[in-house]
Amino acid sequence: MSNNAKRVKIINYVRDHYKKMTNTQLAKKLNVPVSFIQEIKAKHGFVSRSPWTEDEIRLLKENYSTNPAVFDLFPDRTKQAVMTKAAELGLKREVNVRKYTYDEHVFDTINKRSASLLGITAAKAYIYVRLNRIEYRTDHARRDALQLIKTLYETNMPIYTYEQYIALVIRYPELISKVVELLKVGKEESPDIPDEFLKDFVVGYLVLGGKIAYKTPRVRFSGHDKYMKLIERYMDSIGVKGIKTEEDVDKVSLVINGDDALKMLEYIMKNSYEMVDSYTLTRYNLLLKHSSNSANAALHEDVDEEIVDGNKPRKKPQSMSSVLSTPSASVGASVGSDSALVKGAQNGETINNGTTVDVESIIDTTPWVSHLVTDESRNDSVSILEHNKHFFPRNMSQHEKKAILIFLLRHLYDKYGKVTCRMLKDLIPNKNLSRVYERTFGSFNNALQAAGIPINKHHNYTDEYLLGQLRKFYNEHGFITYDFFNDNKDYPSASTIEERFGSWSNALRMADIPVERTGAYFGKTCVALDGHLCDSIGERVIDDLLYNNNIRHVLHYPYPHHDLYNDKLLLKSDFYLPDKELYIEYLGMQDVKGKIGKKYREYISRKKMLAKEYDLRILWIGKQDMRRIEDIVKEIKDA
Numbered sequence: 035m036s037n038n039a040k041r042v043k044i045i046n047y048v049r050d051h052y053k054k055m056t057n058t059q060l061a062k063k064l065n066v067p068v069s070f071i072q073e074i075k076a077k078h079g080f081v082s083r084s085p086w087t088e089d090e091i092r093l094l095k096e097n098y099s100t101n102p103a104v105f106d107l108f109p110d111r112t113k114q115a116v117m118t119k120a121a122e123l124g125l126k127r128e129v130n131v132r133k134y135t136y137d138e139h140v141f142d143t144i145n146k147r148s149a150s151l152l153g154i155t156a157a158k159a160y161i162y163v164r165l166n167r168i169e170y171r172t173d174h175a176r177r178d179a180l181q182l183i184k185t186l187y188e189t190n191m192p193i194y195t196y197e198q199y200i201a202l203v204i205r206y207p208e209l210i211s212k213v214v215e216l217l218k219v220g221k222e223e224s225p226d227i228p229d230e231f232l233k234d235f236v237v238g239y240l241v242l243g244g245k246i247a248y249k250t251p252r253v254r255f256s257g258h259d260k261y262m263k264l265i266e267r268y269m270d271s272i273g274v275k276g277i278k279t280e281e282d283v284d285k286v287s288l289v290i291n292g293d294d295a296l297k298m299l300e301y302i303m304k305n306s307y308e309m310v311d312s313y314t315l316t317r318y319n320l321l322l323k324h325s326s327n328s329a330n331a332a333l334h335e336d337v338d339e340e341i342v343d344g345n346k347p348r349k350k351p352q353s354m355s356s357v358l359s360t361p362s363a364s365v366g367a368s369v370g371s372d373s374a375l376v377k378g379a380q381n382g383e384t385i386n387n388g389t390t391v392d393v394e395s396i397i398d399t400t401p402w403v404s405h406l407v408t409d410e411s412r413n414d415s416v417s418i419l420e421h422n423k424h425f426f427p428r429n430m431s432q433h434e435k436k437a438i439l440i441f442l443l444r445h446l447y448d449k450y451g452k453v454t455c456r457m458l459k460d461l462i463p464n465k466n467l468s469r470v471y472e473r474t475f476g477s478f479n480n481a482l483q484a485a486g487i488p489i490n491k492h493h494n495y496t497d498e499y500l501l502g503q504l505r506k507f508y509n510e511h512g513f514i515t516y517d518f519f520n521d522n523k524d525y526p527s528a529s530t531i532e533e534r535f536g537s538w539s540n541a542l543r544m545a546d547i548p549v550e551r552t553g554a555y556f557g558k559t560c561v562a563l564d565g566h567l568c569d570s571i572g573e574r575v576i577d578d579l580l581y582n583n584n585i586r587h588v589l590h591y592p593y594p595h596h597d598l599y600n601d602k603l604l605l606k607s608d609f610y611l612p613d614k615e616l617y618i619e620y621l622g623m624q625d626v627k628g629k630i631g632k633k634y635r636e637y638i639s640r641k642k643m644l645a646k647e648y649d650l651r652i653l654w655i656g657k658q659d660m661r662r663i664e665d666i667v668k669e670i671k672d673a
Contacts, residue, residue, distance in 0.1 A: 037597040037647075044598070045074055052080045053110055066598065067636040084110075086119060098125045136204070137188035141212040149231035150309045151186045153238025156217055156225070156261045163214060166207040171199045172242060179241055179311040224260040232268045237306045239265065241314055248321035249476060251295040256287040274298045296325060403442055406461065425470055435474060436484065443471075443485040453487060456523060500531050504545040513575040514547060518661040572622045572660060573608055579667040580609065587611050587618075599644045607641075607652075614673065617645075617652040624656060 044064050051060065052075060061068040074080070086094075090108065097104045098120050105113050120126075141148050155161070160169040172179050180193050180202045187204065194201045204210065217225050227235050239261065240246075245254045255265055262278065265288055269276060274297055276290040290298055303310070303318055310318075426435050446453045446461075455478050458468040468478060475481040479489045503525050508514045516538050520528035528538065535541040542548075548560065548571055562568050562577035566589045580587045591610030592603050599605070609618035619641065623634045645652050659666065 041597050045078060048074050049078070049080060054112065067640055069636055070598070091123070094120060095123065095125065099127060134189060134191045136206050136209060138206070138208060140187060141209065141216060144228055144231055146231060146234045147186055149227060149234035150238035152216055152225065152227070153235040154183060154241050155213055157239045157241065157243025157257055161210070161214065161219055163219070166205060166210050168204040168210055168213060170202045174200055176311065176313055178313060182241065182311045222260060224263045227264060229271070232264065233302050234306070234309065236265055236268050237302050237309050240302065241311055246299070246314070246317040246321055248317060248324045251292055251321060251325060253290045253295045253298060254287060256285060258284055259286050262286050262288045269298065272298065272301050403438055406442065439471060439474060439481065440485045443481060443487060447487050453482065456527070495526060495530070497534065500526060500534060501541070501545040504531070504541060504547060508547050513571060513660065514542070515657065515660055521661060570620065570622045572620045572657070575660065575663060576609065576618065576620060576655065579664060583667055583671050585611060585671055586613050593641065593644055594648060596644055596647060599640045599647070605641055605644060611670070614670065615651060616670070617650060619652055619654050621654060621656045
């Protein structure tokens with residue numbers, strides 16, 4: 035089908051459906067950008083804003099308040115147009131024609147159900163009083179929590195799915211006014227919750243406003259101070275104490291640790307399982323299981339203390355055999371030496387299920403470790419992992435994996451005198467070994483403790499030194515990004531700089547380094563070495579490299595004409611290399627959110643469709659590619 039035929043087909047479809055379909059729906063149906071639909075409607079006069087006739091207004095007045103099918107009476111007008119006109123005429127819908135239903139009496143009295151709902155609402159709900167709207171938001175994985183709220187409200191409202199979160203919206207005015215009154219929204223005093231239902235309020239607050247840590251028993255609540263006072267009131271009634279800290283002007287946190295956390299959860303979860311979602315219940319069960327395992331391990335643990343560092347007691351280091359022989363070995367346990375490991379491997383160790391563990395045979399099942407330990411080529415380890423795709427055999431137990439990882443840590447420590455996350459990351463390219471340690475031990479420092487290796491501490495860098503390192507890197511490379519800087523071993527880690535100055539952007543500003551404004555449509559305008567006016571710092575870096583490598587290039591070169599995608603010749607490339615017949619596009623705003631990011635991605639999609647139609651050669655360069663941009667430009671030059 036020719037381009038003209040495609041255009042005619044699209045125009046005919048828009049003409050037949052524009053009155054009942056939005057621009058987004060039309061664009062999705064026809065697989066074209068929204069801006070193209072807007073362009074066609076404006077050019078051909080497809081506008082649905084026809085004046086309302088007297089008969090339509092009379093029909094609207096007679097049916098809007100009481101007829102549930104009122105929108106079907108106006109087939110040529112959208113639902114939004116009908117509602118807008120009704121608002122202009124002062125018409126309102128009666129309650130009995132609502133599409134969605136609620137239990138209108140849920141807050142008439144304070145009981146177990148209403149107290150739980152008030153707790154959930156106080157924890158994490160957006161209350162819009164003027165709009166008569168309460169919105170509950172959470173992550174996509176917590177849909178079960180919104181289902182729980184629907185059950186408590188006895189509503190058939192749908193759960194709306196967005197890119198970043200899911201939401202449940204309550205729009206019944208009388209319910210919202212009761213919630214505002216009961217929670218005393220806008221006032222400083224705490225809500226009046228009777229003592230007999232205070233536990234249910236705390237249970238509801240825990241669902242969306244609390245966090246349960248199960249490895250070290252901890253419960254954390256955060257929110258407005260007046261709600262924390264209610265939780266403290268309940269804690270006092272059961273003899274539990276917590277630590278209260280201010281997080282922000284109107285936000286505080288309340289943390290309960292150790293046995294107090296276990297005691298509080300035991301009280302509030304008793305006979306309340308139907309009032310919590312599956313995620314909260316799972317975290318609670320994990321806490322019970324982990325606490326039970328820790329208690330059993332403590333009963334059998336041989337605590338042999340010795341006096342060191344000025345009479346400070348310390349547990350005697352464990353041998354590697356004890357690590358191998360205990361599946362639930364404490365993460366904080368330390369290991370003796372490699373000789374203990376070898377000795378245990380030769381003699382064999384018996385684990386709890388009665389089988390014998392031979393460390394040498396375990397290592398044989400992980401050949402990539404053998405290559406690293408025997409100082410063979412790292413490329414062999416890379417090829418092994420690329421072939422197997424897994425670090426460990428599927429049938430290997432968790433404590434056997436820990437034994438292998440601890441053995442490797444000890445080997446690296448003895449060889450280099452230290453072990454860092456960056457060393458592990460670079461040990462096997464494209465395979466981040468440090469993430470394996472974090473997943474297995476909970477954190478890298480926990481792994482170091484388990485191996486008996488001193489924990490790494492941040493260097494006491496001065497602010498001026500860190501800023502000087504940023505300037506040095508920028509002057510050396512001509513540009514700087516978080517990942518590019520972090521990959522360079524000769525400089526402090528980017529996370530250290532971020533922690534010191536609050537954010538990466540703040541550090542760059544204090545170092546007088548230009549910061550690319552990714553929120554602006556075309557970033558930060560700057561001048562390249564050859565005088566080209568670039569739309570962003572990334573473009574300038576690419577332009578300078580092309581200039582330094584004597585590659586002839588044209589900035590903002592227009593794409594060829596196309597009836598559908600470029601009929602007004604508005605599409606332009608970032609660079610065009612006439613000698614290579616190659617277009618270059620820098621995707622500097624691909625990850626920007628909101629309307630600006632959406633508009634940018636539509637702009638890029640039109641370029642991609644145009645390239646597909648004409649078989650154009652386009653090199654797409656993302657921000658992640660900027661760390662190797664010099665190699666990319668050299669490849670272009672040699673091509």
